[in-house]
Amino acid sequence: MAETHSLQDMRQQATVASKVFIQRDYTQGTMCQFQTKLPSDLEARIDKQQFEETVRTLNNLYAEAEKIGSQSFIEGCLACLTAYTVFLCMETHYEKVLKKIAKFIQEQNDKIYAPRGLLLTDPIERGLRVIEVTIFEDRSLTR
């Protein structure tokens, strides 16, 4: 069975070596933006350009979520007129973008980070404070 074989792969087990945290970048105010600088712990694992690209895309997505444009204005006015009861039945624009972000992170993990022994955590899991990058060490139990 294919599924049982995957359990056999547990022999090839990896340990969590360390975690690196990408902090928020507040230079433009309280908007949710993360620092694009590649931390030194990750330099050996991933290409700088690749990493910056990921963080920049994330930053753009968060900027889109928090954008004060006509859509958010209409949403705000509608909500005000209905005494904010409309949020009980409607998903906000921010929530829609958060779903996009979750999908993006999953894709990035599958394509780019997992093969390099890294894992990105969706910042919403950490209260939008940090992007947690888990670094795995590859070890095998049977030596």
Next chain:
Amino acid sequence: MKSCEYQQIDPRALSVSPQSAQSHPETKAQRPRRKWEVFPGKNRFFCDGRIILSSHSGVLPLTLGLIVVTCGLFFAFDCPFLVEHLTVFIPVIGGVLCMFVILSLLRTSFTDPGILPRATPDEATDIEKQIDTSGSSSYRPPPRTKEILINQQVVKLKYCFTCKMFRPPRTSHCSLCDNCVERFDHHCPWVGNCVGKRNYRFFYSFIISLSFLTSFIFGCVITHLTLRSQSGKSLIQAIQESPASVVELVICFFSVWSILGLSGFHTYLVASNLTTNEDIKGSWSSKRSAEDSGNPYTYSSIIKNCCATLCGPMPPSLIDRRGLCLLKRRPLLHTLQRSSCLRSQPRMTQTWRRTVRTSLCPAQPEGAPCWFMCTQSTKDVLERMLYSSDFHTVCPMGPSKTTPLGLEVPGSMGPPRAPAICPRHAIPESAGNSCTTCGRSRKDSLHSINPAFRLASPSPSLTRANMALSDTQEDGFIPFS
């Protein structure tokens, strides 16, 4: 502990009963807990985490009572007269305003103001490391601040010792609620909650509509009494005929000045993109420092400031109250259970969880069964457990009959796998998360914590193990240390 050869087990050969496979005292009656049940701040939750209130609810019942009583008296005693003598729109307008006020008030009180979840132990350790390496010394650590540049202006970020993180700009720690709140305005006792980023617009609409309501009722009552006394009677007679109007008059007279004043003040704050906290402290006042320190957050346009504060996008709640606390590292139990040559130490699995929980999350209520794992390097935890001399003292529950743990944690690092599918909801799991429908969120998915049980039903459990292998990142629980 010896490591063993993997024994491939034919799931069909396993018997199904969870009790026989692993008699775990907790699995019998426990449901997974929601995150609100283990929330460390001083808040109260209702409707299974949907409604959040501060534990210091202040005079919210009084506020509600005053509004309801005043409106009730108005509709009962003044409206009939006014409808007869003026127009039917008076109770209609009054009714609309009253509904709006009550809904805004409830919305302000019951909404998460923008609470920041506390830092995970890993984050806290990382921050401590950074602070220590920057050269601060001695037995007594200095107050921790960090200076950053926002729009070319220096802003100091303070370290919160309770939440173990540097507070983002405009965030303040409310001592009454024991939480850091984003864009903290103030803790309003009338509303029984903090006013912060997420509920400021509700608070503002509450006070604006309340000022309209009190002015409206005040005006109507004056009109009522005037009309009564005009028809040949004196004022005293008019009051005697309608005593309730006097009550309303008194209430409205005393509230209208304070409410109007407050509305005016908050309109000024909204227009200049300030918070009450910043205004009181004079953070951006030009008298404070020699150089030009204006508010770095203002858009320099009143309309844009108003739009940003009141009509901006509604940020989500960061504390995920209704998410489930999930058991971590289930595949670990998988492997170890089937390694029969591992020394059986009945308490270890349970104690391991307790050790982790109590050592990393001291705020947890003791004895509360909770299936979450804090995000801590599992290797550290396991090592600590093995070398700890007092690990068996922290287990408040009965002995677990599960076989113990090995040192290794199953990881995901093989060739990249296709995104795993959550067996219950047939949607892809997102990285760092279990199923967004059942893991992090809204439904009571009862992912069994009994690995042997899960082996008996091959496709869900093995798929789940596969999922867990492909994303070893802790599930969507933010532990509160």
